[in-house]
Amino acid sequence: AVVSTQSTWAPAACRKCVFPSFQAMKLESCSSCPSFNLVLTSDLTLPPDKPTFGMVTMEGGTLEAGSDVQIFAKVYTSENGILLMPKSLDLLPSDNPNPIPKPFVEGTVAVTFLSTVSHPIPLRAGQTVGKGKFFI
Secondary structure (H helix, E strand, C coil): CEEEECCCCCHHHCCCCCCCCHHHCCCCCCCCCCCEEEEECCCEEECECCCEEEEEEEECEEEECCCCCCCEEEEEECCCCCEEECHHHHCCCCCCCEEEEEECECCEEEEEEEECCCCCEEECCCCEEEEEEEEC
């Protein structure tokens, strides 16, 4: 598998992001590998207090998986696997410390958003909504 990024990444050296099998996978936070902005692929309005799904890409990274390699996104979320809005827009690591695995579907990843305010939150295509990493 090849992950092409704007920064240098040696995946074979990182034991938190590369695993010999799906069964061996452990989700740990990693400070060695580069982070990528999660960018919304289409406009989305988040209603108050209702989980909403949206699709994101990882800005600055592209994938080329081999036939025997699965590549996932390690999406950093709240303790419940959700991106809490508008708090997540601050992009602070302390707001979303828990990595969860998300499979790529045609270069995009489905994430769950939750508005924590009493009014709808409009999000726009191309807007950065969180952080993630690749893991293999």
